Amino acid sequence: MPETDVDQQVRDWxxxxxxxxxxxxxxxLVGLKRGRRVSVVLPARDEAATVGDIVAAxxxxxxxxxxxxxxxxxxxxxxxxxVEVARAAGAVVVPARDCTAGLDDGKGGALRTGVAAMxxxxxxxxxxxxxxxGTDFVRGLLSPLLRDDRxxxxxxxYDRPWxxxxxxxxxxSGGGRVTELVARPLIARRAPELxxxxxxxxxxCAFVRTVLADLPFTSGYGxxxxxxxxxxxxxxxxxxxxxxxxxxxxxxxxLDALSRMAxxxxxxxxxxxxxxxxxxxQRMAVRRGDDGRVALEPETVLTRRLPAPGCDLAPSRx
Ligand SMILES: O=c1ccn([C@@H]2O[C@H](COP(=O)(O)OP(=O)(O)O)[C@@H](O)[C@H]2O)c(=O)[nH]1
Ligand SMILES: O=C(O)[C@@H](COP(=O)(O)O)O[C@H]1O[C@H](CO)[C@@H](O)[C@H](O)[C@H]1O
Numbered sequence: 001m002p003e004t005d006v007d008q009q010v011r012d013w014x015x016x017x018x019x020x021x022x023x024x025x026x027x028x029l030v031g032l033k034r035g036r037r038v039s040v041v042l043p044a045r046d047e048a049a050t051v052g053d054i055v056a057a058x059x060x061x062x063x064x065x066x067x068x069x070x071x072x073x074x075x076x077x078x079x080x081x082x083v084e085v086a087r088a089a090g091a092v093v094v095p096a097r098d099c100t101a102g103l104d105d106g107k108g109g110a111l112r113t114g115v116a117a118m119x120x121x122x123x124x125x126x127x128x129x130x131x132x133x134g135t136d137f138v139r140g141l142l143s144p145l146l147r148d149d150r151x152x153x154x155x156x157x158y159d160r161p162w163x164x165x166x167x168x169x170x171x172x173s174g175g176g177r178v179t180e181l182v183a184r185p186l187i188a189r190r191a192p193e194l195x196x197x198x199x200x201x202x203x204x205c206a207f208v209r210t211v212l213a214d215l216p217f218t219s220g221y222g223x224x225x226x227x228x229x230x231x232x233x234x235x236x237x238x239x240x241x242x243x244x245x246x247x248x249x250x251x252x253x254x255l256d257a258l259s260r261m262a263x264x265x266x267x268x269x270x271x272x273x274x275x276x277x278x279x280x281x282q283r284m285a286v287r288r289g290d291d292g293r294v295a296l297e298p299e300t301v302l303t304r305r306l307p308a309p310g311c312d313l314a315p316s317r318x
Pocket of ligand 1: 046047076128203251
């Protein structure tokens with residue numbers, strides 16, 4: 001099969017824009033800020049078990065050194081002690097603001113709230129469920145972005161071993177089920193220019209605030225791929241890079257939750273690629289009850305385009 005122009009473009013981009021190796025040291029990165037402020041934004045729903053350690057590490061290792069100016073945890077309707085734990089560890093906590101009363105905008109709404117609320121010129125999104133968190137994640141993402149003024153966004157990639165208690169041991173690449181089974185086929189068919197991203201759904205990235213502030217967001221778990229695709233379409237592949245962060249351990253959701261995530265990711269391709277405002281899907285979940293029998297539970301999954309963070313929401317819709 002002959003290579004297409006896009007294949008060649010992806011290969012060239014991959015060769016020049018994939019960053020391996022140790023990140024710059026904290027002092028060097030502080031020097032590279034040149035007056036820019038850096039905010040770390042963590043979307044969090046029920047992450048009391050992990051968010052405190054992450055915030056504490058960010059504050060003590062990067063905050064006091066002058067690299068990170070703001071640590072913002074966006075509380076996405078948590079029912080546990082996420083808010084208290086994050087505050088006690090030194091974060092500023094803001095509640096996720098849904099764009100329409102009564103509709104939960106999920107992870108996309110939390111990231112949108114974070115971009116609207118952050119004070120920094122440069123932002124870093126980090127998932128709040130990562131275990132054994134190391135601040136080299138932040139330095140690894142900021143190194144390319146602060147060194148190269150052409151870059152608008154730097155996406156993370158990593159190995160995702162399943163070696164938490166209860167996981168099936170499977171070498172270095174157990175995680176990423178929605179990535180491999182949903183996102184990658186859709187990229188191949190609809191957005192081949194993204195084929196060089198090792199973890200196209202990764203929740204960790206560094207970005208220039210003004211770039212994301214002007215883009216529509218997507219509700220739910222499709223937000224990461226929607227933002228990536230929109231930045232590439234508006235600014236070109238060369239405005240984006242990817243950084244190898246090594247290894248990432250996080251909580252894995254069950255298949256029922258991943259089915260919902262898969263629909264949201266697929267919907268994001270429709271919203272960005274076909275310019276539709278929302279995708280509503282009726283799914284039939286199969287669940288085994290306490291009585292041992294399986295039952296069908298219908299569920300509607302609604303994924304919506306959200307206004308750009310830079311747009312004020314009308315007070316009546318807040
Ligand atoms: O409605 C939601 C769902 C998720 N998250 C956060 O988004 C990040 C990634 O989500 P999750 O860990 O559920 O995804 P996974 O890594 O398991 O695929 C985590 O910090 C979550 O707390 C959120 O803020 N609101
Ligand atoms: O890649 C995927 O299939 C999903 C779920 O990962 P696992 O199969 O549970 O390791 O994870 C993606 O979405 C999450 C939520 O945004 C992010 O936290 C992961 O970084 C991302 O890869």
